[in-house]
Amino acid sequence: MTDSHSPYGGQPNPNVTPWSGPPAPPAPPAGYPAYGQPGQPPQYGAPVPPQKSNRGLVIGLAVGAAVIVLLALCGTGVGLFLVGGDDKDPQPIVSAPVNPTTANPQPSTDTSTAPEQSQSPEQPNNDNAVTARYSSDLSSVCDGSPILNATPYSGPSGAKAYAFANSPERPSYWSSKSVSSNKPYYAKSADFEKVSVVGCLKVIEGSEGTPKSCEYKDSAGKVVTVSLISSRYTMTFYAAKTGEKIGDGGTVNAPANRCPSFISYNKTTMKSYAAPDSGTIEAAVDKFLS
DSSP states (O other): OOOOOOTTSOOOOTTSOOOOOSOOOOOOOTTSOOTTOTTSOOOOOOOOOOOOOSHHHHHHHHHHHHHHHHHHHHHHHHHHHHHSOOSOOOOOOOOOOSSTTOSSOOOOOOOOOOOOOOOOTTSOSOTTOBOOSSGGGGGGGGGTOOBTTSOOOOOSTTOOEEEEEOOSSOTTOOEEOOOOTTSTTOOOGGGGGGOOEEEEEEEOTTOOOOOEEEEEEOTTSOEEEEEEEOEEEEEEEEETTTOOEEEEEEEEEEOOSSOOSSOOOOTTTOEEEOOOOHHHHHHHHHHHTO
């Protein structure tokens, strides 16, 4: 038994049964002052960490399980929707237009082809066309080359014409054949761009006649004998601008019935071929351009 004292500092009453008072409260946690000791300063110790609780973990697991169930249900719903959808064909995937400036590209329905460029009569569609610089250049028409700077042929009236002929020895060489200057189709050498008609006289192979012997003096004064050979030619008219055949002039003879005043001959063979008759050439051109 402990002694009991009055809280006010008096003597104990011998007639009162000692009272032990209420049970002492539990000791406070370390670091806190004990109750009933106001005069002592509080004592601080190391902080005590709070006791860990598993409540948050339990809640997190529960929420996670609910989300998994929800996703499973959603996945099942999507799967059922994809499998159990209607029988309509799926919508086609629309890709972005190739040209970003076209808002609503439409497939082309134009089946028409691009118009072909017509060849201008001023520019013949011929790779062999040439531009004449001299009157002799118009002989290219006889080889199939149109003359770009010639006058277009628009008919016999007012047409100007040139004539050229080859020879058996030089079939690729065309020499000019003159016509009378009083003819309406006559053109000077300087007026070659005004020419619209070219007459080509081509020797007929195998048409050579019996040679005629003609005597001449060469440049050294020596007498030489030349065999003059007759032949025949076919005459054809062409448009100088396009090279197109526009008419036939018939057959023109190259007679060797008399020896000419001047002659060109081959010094090796001593042969010379007679020139087409100028009168026959004029007659053919007159008929075509009349």
